[in-house]
Amino acid sequence: MPSTQAGEIKVAKVMTMAEAVRRFVTDGDLVYVAGFSHAIAFSSGHEIIRQRKRNLTLCRATPDVIYDQMVAAGCARKLIFSWVGNPGLGNLHCISRALADGLEFEEYSHFQMLARLVAGGTGLPFYPMPDGSGGELARHNPNLKTVTDPFSGSKWIAVPPLRPDVVFIHVQRSDRKGNIQMWGVVGDVRDAAASGRSVIASVESIVPDDVVRRDPNRTILPGFLVDAIVREPWGAHPSPVQGHYDRDNEAYRSWSTISKEPNRVTEFLDEWVYGVDGRAEYVRRQSPRLNALEVGTSLSEPVNYGSA
């Protein structure tokens, strides 16, 4: 692109989810869909399914329902995780079936997984974890290696850096340059994004620059790390977004039943993923039940950034 106008390049960051997935996800990529129990980038996962991306290595601390659906849809070659379940409801049945059928996987503890992201994002060759970290996993996962502290001589377990090809995050707001503001549970979002070669952020709203600049401490990622901004209200449903909508516990419960039967999984994907052209249509069709997820208002006091 010959443009040297900064303004044009910034505007070019704003795109649809369909375009972002088309431009940034290649078959075979290592993909990290971020969000720990809060603000899980569900709409990105659905778009990856719609575009029938294949042979992805799907990495998340907690695969959650989104990876259960992506695995069911045939997107995954391999899974990397540290806790695989439907919170409070038992198994992720599609992933359980895939693992039993031999889906390749790599398993860590949460701290190990986060340390891998931090090593990836900061350029460290490895991150040292205390001896005993991960229990018996060290016997099964060749990525957990013993190292010696050169100062004290004590034993540590090293985990290698993780550098996803593409990281998807979902947050409350950003400006058009991709300065990302998030509140509530930040979880793995910043560490995952900072380790990604490309970062796609879906946002509940795109706000004017000065909204971000009046509260710069709330920015968890500077825009120069972010490659694409997608305005995607309800993009995290059925996971919650603080101040926007509550967790759709009924959707999680319902998935726990649906996912037991492969034909019902197919029906679900046909209706809610392949059968819609994007999140906006999904929201229109879900809207009667989304009303129940509305949250109240709880404002914090403004702070004074005044300077001389």
Place this chain on the structure above:
Amino acid sequence: MAVPELRAAASRREEMLVLGARALKGRTTVLVGIGQPNLAAALGKLLYTPELIMMYESGIIDGGSEKLALSIGDPALVKGAAAICSMFELFAYYLGGRRIDAGFVSAAQIGRTGDINTTVIGTYADPTVRLPGSGGASDIALLVDELLVMMPHEKRRFPERVDFVTSSAGRSMTVITDLATLVMSDGELVVTAIRRGVTRDQVRAETGWPVSFTDPLGSTPPVTADELAAVRRLDKDGLYS
């Protein structure tokens, strides 16, 4: 607002939650897992240890909710919390920096030497049941001063050796079940107290190794009316008791 009529006595699970609440007396900071440990810790904070700082692996510190959370990232826990940090900050600074007194978790299996399994039943390569795995549990077990574990006392959950060591035994460990309390002593879990109306033979029958009992064996002070009312108020839908 209708106050549910109290049944005459606490159920075994309600008693277990109350004992978990009592066990946190004197602690300052506890990292809790969702489910029964969260409920027991919330009960402890309400009844005995108001200054207790409860933390969740999602990065919520001193969460603000009386509503029972289904997920450790529940927005209801965020509203009114003292702090929200990233997961990495929580695991690296507070857990890795050994700033957290106690961890409170549940387990699928626990073995004679205190090893905990939440990963697989059967072999790792070809499990009969695939469980969620570690999450933060093995990190918590490794990095807190004292580990509290709450789980039903059943023989299949108390094997001599666990199928998979998700978390190695902590330095100090207390296991609270619906039948008994066990603590680590010389590298082995021993029974220090049994519930009123429970016999040693019942505990032996539900434990997969020839378990030892301390002498004298403690008994469990009965659940008070206040404790029972509080546990039923916190878990008003009866999800965990």
